[in-house]
Amino acid sequence: MSDVHELLETLRQKREEQQRLVEFRWCERIREAGHLYQETEDVSQVVEDLGLDEDRAREALKLFQLIYSYPLDVASTRGYMAGTRFFVQENSIDEVAEEGDWSVEAAEDYVREFVGALYQEHDLSSIELKDPPREFTGGVPAEKLAETINRVDWEPINKGMQRLERTLQGVLADIDFGDIIASIREHYLEVQQALENGIQNFDNPENYEIDEVEIDTRAQQVGVESVASLLKDLEESDEAELDDYIGRIDRGLESYLNEEFMLPCFIFISVQDGLMDILCSDQGKTPDGNGYYTSSQKRQALKEAYEEIDHGYYGVDADKIEANLEDFWDHRNAIMHGSLTAYFDENISTISLLFLMFTLYTILEVVYE
Numbered sequence: 001m002s003d004v005h006e007l008l009e010t011l012r013q014k015r016e017e018q019q020r021l022v023e024f025r026w027c028e029r030i031r032e033a034g035h036l037y038q039e040t041e042d043v044s045q046v047v048e049d050l051g052l053d054e055d056r057a058r059e060a061l062k063l064f065q066l067i068y069s070y071p072l073d074v075a076s077t078r079g080y081m082a083g084t085r086f087f088v089q090e091n092s093i094d095e096v097a098e099e100g101d102w103s104v105e106a107a108e109d110y111v112r113e114f115v116g117a118l119y120q121e122h123d124l125s126s127i128e129l130k131d132p133p134r135e136f137t138g139g140v141p142a143e144k145l146a147e148t149i150n151r152v153d154w155e156p157i158n159k160g161m162q163r164l165e166r167t168l169q170g171v172l173a174d175i176d177f178g179d180i181i182a183s184i185r186e187h188y189l190e191v192q193q194a195l196e197n198g199i200q201n202f203d204n205p206e207n208y209e210i211d212e213v214e215i216d217t218r219a220q221q222v223g224v225e226s227v228a229s230l231l232k233d234l235e236e237s238d239e240a241e242l243d244d245y246i247g248r249i250d251r252g253l254e255s256y257l258n259e260e261f262m263l264p265c266f267i268f269i270s271v272q273d274g275l276m277d278i279l280c281s282d283q284g285k286t287p288d289g290n291g292y293y294t295s296s297q298k299r300q301a302l303k304e305a306y307e308e309i310d311h312g313y314y315g316v317d318a319d320k321i322e323a324n325l326e327d328f329w330d331h332r333n334a335i336m337h338g339s340l341t342a343y344f345d346e347n348i349s350t351i352s353l354l355f356l357m358f359t360l361y362t363i364l365e366v367v368y369e
Helices: 003-020 024-040 043-050 054-069 077-088 093-100 104-121 142-151 155-159 161-167 178-198 217-237 240-257 262-282 295-307 318-336 346-366
Strands: none
Touching (some): 003 104, 024 043, 024 054, 024 077, 024 104, 043 054, 054 077, 077 093, 077 104, 093 104, 178 217, 178 346, 240 262, 240 346, 262 295, 262 318, 262 346, 295 318, 318 346
């Protein structure tokens, strides 16, 4: 298992641990207690109406207080969104599930994770119970939070944080969200620039100078993390014709992280080639007399499919991907056909990784959505 997969597994285990700390029924009781406290401002009334002993009632009210006061960077994005919708916006669990495009059971798990993270992060015995919270004060005003949730298509959140930032592209320009959104937007644009620079960071094989190449580490990081995340989506797609690619991509990532760059060049290019064949077939393109698609057909198929998606990956334009992939084709041919001008350095391996990232993302969004 690669280091990236180990990281993803660690995050998964952390979420499961947070969920185990809390039953969903207790989450409902926390909300009931909090709303009753907002209405009556009387702890004894909460005790009487809900049939809780005073210690348990105070525990619920302290958690409700924390929910209104602290945004949780320790919960996952899905946990945070489900929790704020359930507790702050007062959505029913069915509404939370519908808005997130989750099952009701999954929505309950995300709310449990949200509350479980509070238990992990705070010693409730040291928290002073104050007057009932009236406004969400965790850094994003409640009305702005609600406005953003209503305006953004959150469905892609299920596929990772990168897709959250992708969905924000359409709304960031006209929302004044202060430092938090400005920081996200700055990160988004920096990644977009890094990816665009990353896929054009080469000359043709005859003029390519390894010693003169500078690799953008941000593009590398996004490439590795994105492909690892997309690989998980690929594994969960249960598409039999893609099964053979799973092991190959995992092997390529592992070699890449071990700084063994020759094998990833072969793997990333060949897998991307196979995925573009699937795109050609899906679009009904006609292969040549030997049953093969031409290089121009493959690039065009990728461009056409990528353009079907509402928002490009980190805003990278389809024309830029196609143009740079065409320029990179000489390197691909040199590698795959045994040319003496073939290069297998870290930069060429990184570029191959990034093109695989865009192609894998596209086929999962368009063909196997």
